[in-house]
Amino acid sequence: MKPLILITNDDGVNARGLSVLTDIACKYGEVVVMAPEQNASGKSHSITTTRPLRVEEVKRDNDITVYSCDGTPVDCVKLAFEYFCSRPPDLVLSGINHGSNSSINVLYSGTMGAVVEASALGVKAIGFSLLNHNPMADFLDAIPYVSYITEVILNNNLPTDISLNVNIPRSDRDKIKGVRICHEAKAIWRDSYEKRVDPQGRPYWWLTGKFVCQDESESSDEWALRNGYVSIVPVGWNNTHYHSMKELERLFV
Amino acid sequence: MKPLILITNDDGVNARGLSVLTDIACKYGEVVVMAPEQNASGKSHSITTTRPLRVEEVKRDNDITVYSCDGTPVDCVKLAFEYFCSRPPDLVLSGINHGSNSSINVLYSGTMGAVVEASALGVKAIGFSLLNHNPMADFLDAIPYVSYITEVILNNNLPTDISLNVNIPRSDRDKIKGVRICHEAKAIWRDSYEKRVDPQGRPYWWLTGKFVCQDESESSDEWALRNGYVSIVPVGWNNTHYHSMKELERLFV
Numbered sequence: 289m290k291p292l293i294l295i296t297n298d299d300g301v302n303a304r305g306l307s308v309l310t311d312i313a314c315k316y317g318e319v320v321v322m323a324p325e326q327n328a329s330g331k332s333h334s335i336t337t338t339r340p341l342r343v344e345e346v347k348r349d350n351d352i353t354v355y356s357c358d359g360t361p362v363d364c365v366k367l368a369f370e371y372f373c374s375r376p377p378d379l380v381l382s383g384i385n386h387g388s389n390s391s392i393n394v395l396y397s398g399t400m401g402a403v404v405e406a407s408a409l410g411v412k413a414i415g416f417s418l419l420n421h422n423p424m425a426d427f428l429d430a431i432p433y434v435s436y437i438t439e440v441i442l443n444n445n446l447p448t449d450i451s452l453n454v455n456i457p458r459s460d461r462d463k464i465k466g467v468r469i470c471h472e473a474k475a476i477w478r479d480s481y482e483k484r485v486d487p488q489g490r491p492y493w494w495l496t497g498k499f500v501c502q503d504e505s506e507s508s509d510e511w512a513l514r515n516g517y518v519s520i521v522p523v524g525w526n527n528t529h530y531h532s533m534k535e536l537e538r539l540f541v
Numbered sequence: 542m543k544p545l546i547l548i549t550n551d552d553g554v555n556a557r558g559l560s561v562l563t564d565i566a567c568k569y570g571e572v573v574v575m576a577p578e579q580n581a582s583g584k585s586h587s588i589t590t591t592r593p594l595r596v597e598e599v600k601r602d603n604d605i606t607v608y609s610c611d612g613t614p615v616d617c618v619k620l621a622f623e624y625f626c627s628r629p630p631d632l633v634l635s636g637i638n639h640g641s642n643s644s645i646n647v648l649y650s651g652t653m654g655a656v657v658e659a660s661a662l663g664v665k666a667i668g669f670s671l672l673n674h675n676p677m678a679d680f681l682d683a684i685p686y687v688s689y690i691t692e693v694i695l696n697n698n699l700p701t702d703i704s705l706n707v708n709i710p711r712s713d714r715d716k717i718k719g720v721r722i723c724h725e726a727k728a729i730w731r732d733s734y735e736k737r738v739d740p741q742g743r744p745y746w747w748l749t750g751k752f753v754c755q756d757e758s759e760s761s762d763e764w765a766l767r768n769g770y771v772s773i774v775p776v777g778w779n780n781t782h783y784h785s786m787k788e789l790e791r792l793f794v
Contacts, residue, residue, distance in 0.1 A: 332615075333585035333648045340737070340745040362585075362649075366732045367746055392661060394780060395586045396615075404780075408645060408729055437793075444792050447785040469789045471781040476661055479619045484593070492593040493620055522789055524782035527647060527657075528724040532700040532775040533760075536722045539697050540690075540773065 290351070291317035291378040291442055294406075296364040297385065298328045298398030301346060301356040305384035308427045309416060310352065312434050313381055316442055318351045320377070322368040324398075325356040329387075331398035333405065334360050341367055361402035369409060379442055380406035384434065385417035386425055390455040390509040390519060391475040391501065400453055400523070407451035408525040412441055414452045419513060429459030433467065433518050453521040457513050467518040473508035475501040543604070544570035544631040544695055547659075549617040550638065551581045551651030554599060554609040558637035561680045562669065563605065565687050566634055569695055571604045573630070575621040577651075578609040582640075584651035586658065587613050594620055614655035622662060632695055633659035637687065638670035639678055643708040643762040643772060644726040644754065653706055653776070660704035661778040665694055667705040672766060682712030686720065686771050706774040710766050720771040726761035728754040 293313045297306045301323040313319045324331075325344070336359045347354040355372060357364050365380060382402045389397040399415050406413035414437060418430050437454055446452070453472075457464060478500050481493040501510050509519035546566045550559045554576040566572045577584075578597070589612045600607040608625060610617050618633060635655045642650040652668050659666035667690060671683050690707055699705070706725075710717060731753050734746040754763050762772035 327591065330588045330590045331585075332587040332654065334587045334651075335583045335585075335649050335748065337583045337748055338580065340747045341734075342743075342745055363748070366748070367734055370732050370734050371736070371746065392778075395657070395661070395778065396588050398587075401585065404648070408648070410729075440792055447782070447788050450782045450785050452789075467793055469786050469793060471783060471786065472779050474779065476663075479623050481594075481620055481623050483624070490595075492595055493624065494593045495588065495590055495616070495619070520789065520793065522782040522785040523780045525645075525648065525780075526725050526727065527776045527778075527780060529700070529703045529775040529777035530724060532703050533722050533724065535700050536705075536773060536775055539693055540720055540722060 292373060292375055293317045293319050294368050294373060294377040294380045295319060295321045296323050296361050296382050296402045298331060298361045299386050300324050300327045303386060304423060305386050305427065309381055309384050312431060312438065314352060316438060320368060320373050321354040322357055322364040322372055324361060324364060325358050328360050328398045330396050331360045331401060332396050333362055333401040336360060336363050361398040362405045365402045365405045377411055380411050380413040383416035384427060384430065386423060387417065387421040388419045388455055389415060389417040389453060390513055391473040394453055394472060394523060403451045404523060404525045407449065412446045414441060414454055416454045418456045419458050429464055430456045449526060450522040450524055453523050455509060455513055455519045457516055462516045464518060465516040467520055468512040470509040470512050470519045470521050471507055472521050473501055473503040473510035475499060475503060475510065545626060545628055546570045546572050547621050547626060547630040547633045548572060548574045549576050549614050549635050549655045551577065551584060551614045552639050553577050553580045556639060557676060558639050558680065562634055562637050565684060565691065567605060569691060573621060573626050574607040575610055575617040575625055577614060577617060578611050581613050581651045583649050584613045584654060585649050586615055586654040589613060589616050614651040615658045618655045618658045630664055633664050633666040636669035637680060637683065639676060640670065640674040641672045641708055642668060642670040642706060643766055644728040647706055647725060647776060656704045657776060657778045660702065665699045667694060667707055669707045671709045672711050682717055683709045702779060703775040703777055706776050708762060708766055708772045710769055715769040717771060718769040720773055721765040723762040723765050723772045723774050724760055725774050726754055726756040726763035728752060728756060728763065
């Protein structure tokens with residue numbers, strides 16, 4: 289039997305990156321796509337509990353069915369697992385995201401929320417992101433890397449309880465040099481809300497911000513991406529900081 | 542100068558747990574509260590990027606100012622840091638959540654999203670949750686533990702890059718026995734969407750689910766809570782699974 293691959297994203301069911309990823313996945317198996325009907329960037333691991341979800345079938349071909357859902361990327365994974373996949377998927381792919389999910393961005397990313405959820409549910413999962421926000425971004429040079437990584441993970445076991453966060457540099461700047469296994473660079477967004485006043489004189493605040501990387505390590509994803517490599521970061525879904533348990537015991541016991 | 546304590550939650554600015562936490566924090570310093578105007582449970586680490594945020598001042602006393610914001614808990618932390626705190630806070634508290642955020646619930650929790658964000662911004666942060674979903678829950682037996690843990694963390698350094706996820710058992714069932722430093726129990730939600738049909742004949746799906754704990758370890762938070770202890774889990778904000786990097790290198794290089 290062909291592998292069953294479930295695909296989602298956070299840019300929405302009409303995003304170019306989703307259709308590129310779907311075309312790649314079709315080479316390897318039967319594909320079910322369930323993606324948010326609208327842009328769900330920044331939705332992280334959020335789930336919808338206060339209202340029900342709606343689903344529309346967008347397309348049905350031989351080996352591919354596409355649904356749109358009015359929930360978050362994590363909702364898409366949960367609902368597709370339960371109702372829209374004929375059997376448990378062998379692999380979950382998310383993306384290809386328009387824009388970076390490297391470093392601390394993984395925390396906010398809906399694309400990666402879906403991936404982390406799939407790994408918690410015991411399924412191999414990979415999130416792909418291209419460092420180009422443009423809705424018409426050119427994915428051509430990313431395709432061989434997305435195919436290669438998908439193939440490796442389909443044919444091998446992933447370590448238990450992890451998923452992969454894959455980021456791909458812009459190839460219009462430099463030729464991509466290969467892949468590197470990395471850790472998430474320590475970085476933060478220095479937020480800077482822009483305060484404006486509406487025509488009725490009431491204030492409102494727009495999130496802006498500057499990405500500040502505090503990590504020069506050559507094993508970080510930021511280093512890899514700056515130097516023309518595809519970064520692959522193993523992401524755990526259990527966030528316990530085991531190393532700190534002893535130190536905390538001294539404080540409390 | 543008194544410590545500055547920023548408080549938020551995900552149950553919303555009118556939740557009873559928020560007002561209990563605010564009363565406790567006032568004993569230790571100057572307090573700024575910025576909480577979602579509506580219930581934001583399940584919002585995880587999500588941020589608002591496609592529209593601006595609105596803020597209302599709800600209350601201003603000597604040492605306490607309360608704002609409501611139409612964003613997520615993480616939005617509240619970011620915006621309060623930038624615009625509504627007169628100086629960087631010394632401590633961020635979130636909760637007291639009506640319902641558990643133990644084990645895998647930390648992934649979905651807006652209460653804990655806010656806490657993790659604060660730790661990424663370099664500030665000590667604690668999320669408090671009571672294992673009782675009732676909006677009128679009785680927090681009386683929780684108060685001494687919330688006070689004690691807050692005091693310990695105000696007076697000591699936390700290990701870098703972590704925050705605390707504190708869950709408190711229901712004391713109407715058993716007397717609380719003390720605190721335990723724990724790891725997050727391995728557990729999942731076995732989702733089960735309930736399919737219904739609306740009066741126009743169109744289907745919709747409600748998220749339900751069953752919490753399945755696969756971890757019997759006595760050092761887990763689920764064990765502690767089942768046995769009448771307050772659980773304290775150190776939570777990291779960098780989710781790299783370092784141990785898997787070598788194994789992945791064998792697959793890819």
